[in-house]
Amino acid sequence: MNTLLKLQTYMGSRKALLPGALVLSAISSLMGMLPFIFIWLIARELFKSQADASPELINTYAWYAMGTAVGGVCLYFLALMLSHLAAFRVETNIRRQAMQKIVQLPLGFFDSNTSGRIRKIIDDNASITHTFLAHQMPDLAGSIMMPIASLLLLFVFDFWFGLACLFPIMAALVLMGSTMGKRGRHFMKKYMDALEEMNTEAVEYVRGIPVVKVFQQTVFSFKNLYNSISQYKDMVSKFTKMWEKPVSAYIVIINGFVYVLVPVAILLMGHSSNFAGVLLNLIFFILITPIFAQSIMKNMHLDQAAGQAAEAVNRIEILTHVDPLPVASDPVSVRGHEISFIGACFTYPGSREKAIDNISFTIPEGRTYALVGASGSGKTTIARLVPRFWDADIGTVTIGGSDVKDIAPKELMQHVSFVFQNTRLFKATLLENICYGNPHATDEAVERAVDLAQCREIIEKLPHGLRTKIGIEGTYLSGGEQQRIALVRAILKDAPIVVLDEATAFSDPENEHLIQKALEKLTKGKTVLTIAHRLTSVVDVDSILVMDAGKIAEQGNHRELIHRQGTYARMWHEYQQSIQWTIGKDVQYA
16 A cells, blocks of 8 residues: 555546546456356256246346446456556656656766666666556456455355355465565565666676677676576576465465365255255356456455565665755855865765865866876866765865855856766767757857867768767767767857866877867866876876875976976876887787
């Protein structure tokens, strides 16, 4: 019931449809029993003598049987129509509301939650709730109403036959309860965990297929996917074997009423002179007990579906339960573009170690600062605190003297452009990708941004220029070309603050040269925070922050840091050695 109450909140104006579907389904179940009663009445007439039998009455009962059967089917069809309308509204609203919550979550949330996992949780679990409401819920009323009505009919027609039917019913219910109880719910959770894990790993595997093919490997080389499939197979196989005998016994019992009814009928005939009456009641019970068995089977499937729906709703709630970053009730405007970190500390969710610890520095407006250091030293964390991917746990991050937490998110995003090493282009036209940061840009502004980003030759070689689609059913761009298009987008946005996270990471030498030229245009007169692993790209910046284990180890310009002969000087020396490496002349090639 708790699951149903949660799902009702998504029904909106269609809340009344589900109760209507339940009522129609209940009436349909009752009408589905009437044809068997009319058949019994027809059989009773046939058992009478030729003088007492009434052909007209038999004909009437036959029409009633057909009419109630057709009416029951029609009512069930109407019940399904109403339940489907409610289910479609729930499925739509779950997806819509989940995505509305997702887009409000911190941008850092998407670093720890893969696109495959998010899609699986929202899309697949919304579909599970649809199946539960559209198909299983209409059966709920019938599965409740039919046993009650059946029991009444059983004891009204013949007490002893009705009592005999209770034994297989009780045995079946006990077996069903043990199968679908606590152990069944525990399995359902593990089952959906395994499906979620496989989906996530499958998405990652598909993305890695080019690497797999290049190195002539197979699916077994992608251990995470292979292991997730193996674990799923082992879990399901073990669970299936565990319930092999109980479920087999359940199926035999629930379909074995006749094996109880026939001996009872023989005993009753031995103690009664009304053989025809006993035989007639036996025929009736043989006809109606399959309905009872069907009702219990529906109950079993309903319980399973309810468990799946509860787990589905729970997973969606857990995914979207992450609190969005707080928005100031009285936001301040950005009054300048100086960036300051004041005693900032941050620890990623689920981690015990601080990613950055007591970081303090100021980037004057219009200056360029660079972050360098080993992987995991805190560079990316610092860069992502500026546009509020996350908020600092301790200390503050300010822009123009205002805490970024006090600036309205929309205004903050209007003042910050960021280009990261993992460039994301949508499966849309190149023009739509470029204008994403500035939808109202004119054609002249777009063309100017293309030229400033050194991307004219990319546009000219495409079949439809800026109207060319990217991705499936379109054109694929190299990593370096994608980064240059991302720079066009950032230039067109023309934000006064620019955050760069290794913008040339995946570019070849030619693209790197063109990207550096584009970066000069993008960052001219802007406040810039850049992360770089290629130290040659930060030689001319105003100041370099050398990161080590979440702290600032050194700070100064290139010449000052070289003169100190510290961490940066060592990094520079090692970098210079690495770029001078060559393959020796004595290397032999096969």
